[in-house]
Each structure stands twice: as C-alpha cells, then as structure tokens.
Amino acid sequence: MNDLSLAAAATAPAAEKSLKMTARDVRVFYGEFEAIKGVSIDVTREDVTAFIGPSGCGKSTFLRCLNRMNDTVAGAKVMGDIRLDGEDIYSSGMDVVQLRARVGMVFQKPNPFPKSIYENVAYGPRIHGLARSRADMDVIVEKSLRRAGLWDEVKDRLADSGTALSGGQQQRLCIARAIAVNPEVILMDEPASALDPIATAKIEELIDELRGRYAIVIVTHNMQQAARVSQKTAFFHLGTMVEYGDTREIFTNPKETRTKDYITGRYG
Amino acid sequence: MTDRSTAPAAVTPTAWASPQMQARIRRRYRQERLFKLTGMGALALAAGFLVFLMASIVSSGWTSFLQAEVSVPVTLDPARLGVTAAQAKADPALLRRANFQGVLADSVAKAHGDEVEIVSDGAWLALRKAVEADPGLIGRTVPMWVIATSNLDQLAKGRIDLGADEGDRPVTDAEIAAWKRLEAKGGIRTVLNTTFLTGADSVDPELAGVWGALKGSFLTLIVTLLISFPVGVLAAIYLEEFAPKNRWTDIIEVSINNLAAVPSIIFGLLGLAVFLNTMNMPRSAPIVGGLTLALMTLPVIVIASRAAIKAVPPSIRDAALGVGASRVQVVFHHVLPLALPGMLTGTILGMARALGETAPLLMIGMRAFLTSVPQGFTQPATALPVQIFIWSDNVSRGFVEKTSGAIIVLLLFLLLINSLAIYLRNRFEVRW
Numbered sequence: 116m117n118d119l120s121l122a123a124a125a126t127a128p129a130a131e132k133s134l135k136m137t138a139r140d141v142r143v144f145y146g147e148f149e150a151i152k153g154v155s156i157d158v159t160r161e162d163v164t165a166f167i168g169p170s171g172c173g174k175s176t177f178l179r180c181l182n183r184m185n186d187t188v189a190g191a192k193v194m195g196d197i198r199l200d201g202e203d204i205y206s207s208g209m210d211v212v213q214l215r216a217r218v219g220m221v222f223q224k225p226n227p228f229p230k231s232i233y234e235n236v237a238y239g240p241r242i243h244g245l246a247r248s249r250a251d252m253d254v255i256v257e258k259s260l261r262r263a264g265l266w267d268e269v270k271d272r273l274a275d276s277g278t279a280l281s282g283g284q285q286q287r288l289c290i291a292r293a294i295a296v297n298p299e300v301i302l303m304d305e306p307a308s309a310l311d312p313i314a315t316a317k318i319e320e321l322i323d324e325l326r327g328r329y330a331i332v333i334v335t336h337n338m339q340q341a342a343r344v345s346q347k348t349a350f351f352h353l354g355t356m357v358e359y360g361d362t363r364e365i366f367t368n369p370k371e372t373r374t375k376d377y378i379t380g381r382y383g
Numbered sequence: 384m385t386d387r388s389t390a391p392a393a394v395t396p397t398a399w400a401s402p403q404m405q406a407r408i409r410r411r412y413r414q415e416r417l418f419k420l421t422g423m424g425a426l427a428l429a430a431g432f433l434v435f436l437m438a439s440i441v442s443s444g445w446t447s448f449l450q451a452e453v454s455v456p457v458t459l460d461p462a463r464l465g466v467t468a469a470q471a472k473a474d475p476a477l478l479r480r481a482n483f484q485g486v487l488a489d490s491v492a493k494a495h496g497d498e499v500e501i502v503s504d505g506a507w508l509a510l511r512k513a514v515e516a517d518p519g520l521i522g523r524t525v526p527m528w529v530i531a532t533s534n535l536d537q538l539a540k541g542r543i544d545l546g547a548d549e550g551d552r553p554v555t556d557a558e559i560a561a562w563k564r565l566e567a568k569g570g571i572r573t574v575l576n577t578t579f580l581t582g583a584d585s586v587d588p589e590l591a592g593v594w595g596a597l598k599g600s601f602l603t604l605i606v607t608l609l610i611s612f613p614v615g616v617l618a619a620i621y622l623e624e625f626a627p628k629n630r631w632t633d634i635i636e637v638s639i640n641n642l643a644a645v646p647s648i649i650f651g652l653l654g655l656a657v658f659l660n661t662m663n664m665p666r667s668a669p670i671v672g673g674l675t676l677a678l679m680t681l682p683v684i685v686i687a688s689r690a691a692i693k694a695v696p697p698s699i700r701d702a703a704l705g706v707g708a709s710r711v712q713v714v715f716h717h718v719l720p721l722a723l724p725g726m727l728t729g730t731i732l733g734m735a736r737a738l739g740e741t742a743p744l745l746m747i748g749m750r751a752f753l754t755s756v757p758q759g760f761t762q763p764a765t766a767l768p769v770q771i772f773i774w775s776d777n778v779s780r781g782f783v784e785k786t787s788g789a790i791i792v793l794l795l796f797l798l799l800i801n802s803l804a805i806y807l808r809n810r811f812e813v814r815w
Binding site: 182184187189212213214215216219220221222224226227228229238239243289292293295296382 | 628696698699700701702703704705706707708709712716717721
C-alpha cells in the first residue's frame with residue numbers, strides 16, 4: 116500500500132533521531148469534501164519539517180490537525196491516527212487544552228492579543244499556572260522574549276500594547292507567546308507570508324535558533340524558505356502528500372515528477 | 384525576445400474630448416450635485432423637525448419648573464386651629480390633625496378677600512410643615528408665601544390670553560382682577576417649583592410632581608437591567624461560542640429576531656398573564672414592570688451582543704486556543720472584553736427604549752393614580768412616560784404645562800443614559 120511504503124520511507128532515515136509526532140492515514144473531511152486524503156508523516160524532535168505545496172493543497176489543514184485546531188471548525192471531521200510521543204491525540208482521554216499547550220502554534224497573520232506585550236507572553240503561563248510568583252513570571256516573559264529575539268527591542272516598553280509593534284515584531288511576539296508555555300512542538304502556519312523580506316529573514320533566523328529545542332513544523336508556500344530553514348520537507352498536492360524526505364533530497368533529486376514540476380516552477 | 388510582428392495592434396485612444404464624452408461627464412457631475420443636495424435637504428428637514436419639537440416642548444414646558452406663590456400673613460389663632468402651642472409640643476399627632484385649612488382660608492380671606500379662590504387646595508400642607516417644625520408659631524401672625532391656584536399660577540406666568548372672551552379662556556374675569564390686585568401690591572411671585580421636582584401625582588396641577596414617576600421609572604429600569612443584561616449577554620455568548628449550529632439553533636435565532644419586532648403591548652399582555660395572574664406578583668409594582676420590560680429588551684440585547692461577539696476577529700480566538708486556553712477562558716479573557724463596548728451600546732439602546740415604553744406598563748397596572756413616591760420595588764408606582772400619558776389626557780391648563788415639563792425631564796433622563804453609554808463604550812473600547 117502506498118501509505119505503508121511512505122511510512123517506511125519516512126521512518127527509515129529518521130531511525131537515529133527521536134520521533135515526536137506520527138500521523139498515519141489521516142483524512143480530513145469538511146462536510147462531504149475530503150480535504151486530506153490519507154496522509155502519513157513522522158515529525159522528528161531535532162528537525163524543522165516543512166510542508167510545501169500549491170494553495171489549497173491541504174498543508175495548513177493538516178497542520179491544524181496536529182494540535183486539533185480543526186476541532187473549532189464546524190463540520191470538520193478528522194480520521195486516522197495522530198500520535199504525540201506515542202499517545203493518540205484524538206483519543207477521548209486526550210485533554211485538548213493540554214495538547215495545545217504541548218503543541219504550540221504560530222499563525223499566518225500576526226495575532227497578538229490587544230493587551231500589553233508583557234500580558235501577551237504571560238497569558239499562556241498564567242492560565243496553565245506555570246509561574247508561582249510575579250518574579251517567576253518576569254523570568255518566563257524575559258526568557259521567552261529573548262528566545263524570540265525580541266527582548267532588546269521591547270524591554271523598555273513591556274507595558275505597551277502588543278498591537279503597536281511592527282508586523283515582524285508582532286510575529287516574533289506571537290512566537291514568544293507560543294514558547295512561553297514551554298511547548299514540545301511548535302506549528303507555524305506560513306509565519307512569514309505577511310511580512311516584508313527583512314522581517315522574514317529575522318523569522319527564519321529565529322526558526323534556525325529554535326531548532327533542536329522544539330520540534331518545529333512549518334507550512335510555507337515559499338520554496339526558498341523551505342530550503343533554507345528545514346531539514347525535512349513534505350510536498351502536498353490536492354490533499355495528498357506526494358513526497359516526504361530530506362529537504363536536500365527533495366529539492367535536488369525529487370523522486371516524483373509532480374514534486375519536480377512544482378519545485379522547478381511548472382505550476383504552483 | 385520582443386517580436387514586433389506578434390505585438391497586438393495599437394488601441395485607439397478613447398476620445399475624452401469629444402462632445403458626447405464631455406456631455407456624459409457633465410451629466411455625471413450634475414447627478415452627483417443633485418444627490419448631495421437631496422441628502423442635505425433630507426438632513427435639513429430632519430434637523431428642522433427636531434428643532435421644532437424641542438422648541439415647542441421647551442417653550443410650553445419650561446414654566447412647569449416655576450410656581451406662583453401668594454403672600455399671606457397667617458394668623459395662627461389657637462382657637463381656630465383647635466390646638467395651643469403647649470398641646471402641640473406635647474402631642475405632635477394632635478397638631479397634625481389641627482385645622483390648618485380653616486386658619487389659612489381665614490387669613491387669605493382677610494388679606495386678599497374671598498370672592499375668588501387664589502390659594503391652592505394643598506397650600507395648608509406647607510403651613511402645617513412650618514408649624515410642625517416650630518410649634519412656637521401658634522398664637523402669632525406669620526408672613527408666608529403659599530402656593531397659588533393653578534389659574535393664578537398660569538396668569539402669573541403669562542400663559543393666559545387676556546384678550547380672549549371670558550368663555551373662551553379657563554380663568555374668570557374675577558380671577559384676573561384678583562391677580563392684578565395682587566400684582567399691584569406685590570403679593571404674588573414666581574419661584575422654583577420644588578413640588579414639581581420632589582412630589583408625586585395630584586389632582587391639582589400646582590401640587591403635581593414628576594419625582595414619583597421618575598423614581599418609578601428608575602426602579603423599573605434597575606430591575607430590567609439586572610435581568611436582561613446578564614441573561615441577554617449569556618444567551619448571546621452561548622449561542623455564538625458554544626451552541627452547535629443546527630436546526631434548533633436556527634429556530635432559536637429566527638425566534639429571537641422575531642421577538643425583537645413584536646409590538647410592546649404584547650409583552651405587556653404576557654407580563655399580565657405570567658407575572659400578575661400566574662405568579663401573583665404585586666400589581667403596579669416596579670418589579671413587575673421591570674420584568675415585563677426585561678422580556679421586551681432581552682431580544683434587543685441578545686441581537687446586539689451577538690453582533691458584538693461576531694465582530695471579534697477569529698484570529699484572537701485562534702491565538703488564545705493556540706496557547707491552550709479552554710473555550711470558557713477564550714470567551715471570558717478575550718472575546719468578552721473586546722465585545723463589551725458593543726454589548727453595552729446595545730443594552731443602553733434597549734434600556735432607552737424600555738425607559739420610553741408606555742403600553743406594556745399600562746397592561747400591568749402601572750397607570751394608577753399615585754400621590755406618594757414609591758419606596759421600593761414592590762410598592763405601587765408609575766413610570767415617567769405613563770405619567771406623561773396620564774397628564775396629557777387632562778384638560779386643565781396647568782397639566783398641559785406639566786405634560787411638557789415631564790417630557791423635558793424624560794428627555795434629560797434619556798440624554799443622561801445615552802451619555803453614560805458613550806462614556807462606558809469609550810472607557811472599555813480596546814483599539815488595535
């Protein structure tokens with residue numbers, strides 16, 4: 116079967132690395148429409164995994180399955196098996212709130228809360244009770260902002276509104292917000308598509324720095340970006356995953372003609 | 384790569400300068416001017432009506448805040464009064480029952496003659512109050528200003544057309560003569576009408592006040608707000624954020640929208656049937672009025688609150704869910720604070736409508752004739768618009784003026800509520 120061979124192909128090179136998330140034969144329906152048609156993939160802890168593909172191919176939909184953000188979409192139905200550290204995230208025993216704290220998310224459009232910069236970062240730790248005191252919280256906020264490379268720019272105006280920052284800063288604030296709850300996986304849904312090239316470069320740099328600390332999955336339609344930041348790449352087309360492998364392999368020596376055509380710019 | 388032979392044929396430029404084109408452009412500008420003028424005309428008409436309304440109400444109502452008083456040297460004869468100073472000090476109840484009416488009538492007749500009535504039927508109440516405050520006045524002659532009759536009051540404020548025939552005006556020639564005599568000797572003055580601002584309804588216009596109705600309205604609105612705001616907002620939150628989207632919620636949505644358009648008197652009938660006839664709550668009470676108006680206001684608040692919740696960008700919900708907030712946390716930490724200004728605006732609009740509502744209150748008996756100010760939620764009360772309705776039914780000239788005066792008070796109250804709404808909205812509004 117197709118998905119079995121894919122799974123084998125996916126697991127083989129990752130043998131020496133630790134698996135963080137596994138997806139097997141995932142199908143997503145929006146009412147009658149099948150948006151994802153049986154996708155199997157492994158996400159390793161050490162790597163940045165990129166999902167590429169033309170618009171509407173289902174890469175964002177699949178990403179949103181990984182922390183069950185699709186639950187909020189009316190009429191969306193997810194089938195198949197997705198595991199985080201071997202634990203089925205769609206099982207009835209899985210606490211969605213906890214799952215989303217463990218699998219953080221950064222969205223396409225920067226969406227800071229209309230609150231202060233400090234509050235933006237502190238919100239997650241506060242609702243999860245991660246800080247015992249105000250001083251604890253200060254440490255978490257500073258650490259998160261430092262990791263997101265934003266600390267030096269905002270340390271003197273933590274009380275300012277998060278929405279007053281520039282687009283790139285807002286997106287890094289959103290990354291700091293995701294980091295603050297100490298996630299294991301960070302999902303990024305086209306995090307730089309609304310940003311200018313300089314802000315994009317900063318985000319890419321940041322992703323590179325975060326690599327290894329968190330398993331990162333990034334959706335992008337910018338192939339250069341995928342090539343720059345990721346170690347693994349999955350190519351999606353029309354709701355199926357066409358090819359998955361080492362980024363270098365995918366970009367230099369794709370096995371599938373569809374992948375090759377997309378990468379060389381025949382369509383997209 | 385440029386290949387001349389395959390280049391598309393050059394397009395003919397549009398003849399912008401041609402007469403047809405110029406005419407077209409002129410026509411467009413003319414249409415624009417015409418549309419602008421029509422809009423301005425509509426605005427001017429609306430503003431004109433508003434100014435006319437305000438002017439007519441204020442001009443006929445402002446004098447209700449004034450009251451004519453007549454100067455009377457009151458001889459507090461213990462024999463006529465039926466109580467001496469010593470008895471009054473010993474027994475306040477006895478003093479309360481004393482013949483102040485007779486004493487005042489005698490004094491007025493002595494000072495100004497008794498061919499026409501010049502002092503209000505209720506003027507002795509002020510005299511009693513003064514004596515109760517100081518029983519030592521008994522046995523002395525005290526100069527006092529007492530409330531004039533409504534007719535004299537109208538004369539003093541210049542509300543009567545003196546040129547009209549006696550049969551065509553509400554005051555008699557004798558009253559005019561009495562007024563002129565009083566004027567000549569400085570025995571009449573107009574002062575701020577405290578009775579109007581502190582009293583309740585009365586059969587005599589000069590003794591009628593709006594405070595009873597105003598307080599009734601206030602108590603009613605408190606009940607309405609306490610019921611309809613939390614219920615409406617919670618219903619809206621549940622429908623928007625938690626309820627599954629299915630046929631049942633569709634039916635509920637349609638029902639709510641229809642309820643908002645139901646004539647208010649129907650809600651009055653509902654209140655009558657449910658609160659009075661089934662639950663046996665007190666008739667004419669602000670609590671029943673408030674509950675009835677809450678039923679009427681609820682759909683308005685639900686609709687406004689749902690619109691406010693819908694206006695909160697979904698990205699904020701995603702962001703909160705993404706860091707692991709539960710749905711209740713998403714709603715109360717993020718959606719509600721952002722939707723609150725819109726909810727408040729809708730609520731205030733609903734409250735303003737409830738404040739001006741008359742029909743449902745008539746149905747539950749809040750049109751009773753009440754001469755005392757309500758002291759609680761379960762006591763009989765009336766409301767300001769109902770009071771206006773009752774007074775407007777009265778033919779007496781004094782009540783015509785009082786009707787406009789009460790409308791002024793109602794409009795000021797509305798203005799106050801709306802200002803509060805604007806303040807609250809700006810206070811809670813989050814900009815980003």
